[in-house]
Amino acid sequence: MTFEMTDTQVAPPRHIAIVMDGNGRWAKKRFLPRFFGHKAGVDALVRVVQACIDRQVEQLTVFAFSSENWKRPSDEVSGLMGLVLAAVSRYLARMGAMGVQIRIIGDREAVPEKLRKAWNEAEQATAHNQRLILNVAFNYGGRWDIVQACRKAIEAGVPAQELNEARLGEFMAMRHAPDPDLFIRTGGEVRISNFLLWQVAYTEFVFSDCLWPDFSEADLDRAIAAFQERDRRFGGVKAAGAVSAC
Ligand code: IPE
Ligand code: IPE
Ligand code: MG
Numbered sequence: 001m002t003f004e005m006t007d008t009q010v011a012p013p014r015h016i017a018i019v020m021d022g023n024g025r026w027a028k029k030r031f032l033p034r035f036f037g038h039k040a041g042v043d044a045l046v047r048v049v050q051a052c053i054d055r056q057v058e059q060l061t062v063f064a065f066s067s068e069n070w071k072r073p074s075d076e077v078s079g080l081m082g083l084v085l086a087a088v089s090r091y092l093a094r095m096g097a098m099g100v101q102i103r104i105i106g107d108r109e110a111v112p113e114k115l116r117k118a119w120n121e122a123e124q125a126t127a128h129n130q131r132l133i134l135n136v137a138f139n140y141g142g143r144w145d146i147v148q149a150c151r152k153a154i155e156a157g158v159p160a161q162e163l164n165e166a167r168l169g170e171f172m173a174m175r176h177a178p179d180p181d182l183f184i185r186t187g188g189e190v191r192i193s194n195f196l197l198w199q200v201a202y203t204e205f206v207f208s209d210c211l212w213p214d215f216s217e218a219d220l221d222r223a224i225a226a227f228q229e230r231d232r233r234f235g236g237v238k239a240a241g242a243v244s245a246c
Helices: 023-029 034-054 074-097 113-126 142-155 165-169 217-229
Strands: 015-019 059-066 100-105 132-140 182-185 204-207
Touching: 023 034, 034 059, 034 074, 034 132, 034 217, 059 074, 074 100, 074 113, 100 113, 132 142, 142 165, 182 217, 204 217
Parallel strands: 015 059, 015 182, 059 132, 100 132, 182 204
Antiparallel strands: none
């Protein structure tokens, strides 16, 4: 699909961030254990990755497991770890063929070693790919990110008077990416849940009631269309002549 640009439309988003929420409720609606919702969620992610490539999105950042998701029952947590491990071995070659560069953001310390190794392999195997960067936030929290960046800046010996937003940004987990243009949350909740707190200062938010496993190309296009209707001012004012009456 290609976008026809008119004077009033802004460009499509270069970077989309998604809170993939609603897997558990999707399974519950079908009288299935929550695990099956997560499994269907992986399939939805593969579809959305392809859809983003087709729409020339440069970076897609997805929230797969939050710093707080350890609070869930241990069988759900271990089921998720196993599912992610299986997904890496099942889809890595396909992602490579699609030109996807995989990057993992989050605290790897508490993640099982098998999964850490799989992440490293996935990153190394796809490092040269250029069509889409897929940032998978796993054991990630926006507050963790800010704290780990401060810690790294201190360890690097950055003097206090030299620490500013740009300098701290060099230590953030998403230092390789422009800030997200569009933030999508599925599942009906209207909150950030500790996702990219630092990076979403001027991101456009779209909330969808759709449960993540049901999220389709059409839903993605609706979110992009809503984004393209927005007037992004970044704290400034519109250019003279572009102001419309309310
Ligand atoms: C999001 O779906 C996936 C993870 C947090 C891993 P949920 O598991 O939160 O699904 P709901 O919100 O309970 O439906
Ligand atoms: C956010 O969803 C985390 C992920 C989607 C991975 P949650 O389901 O954990 O968020 P809350 O608990 O509704 O805020
Ligand atoms: Mg949820």
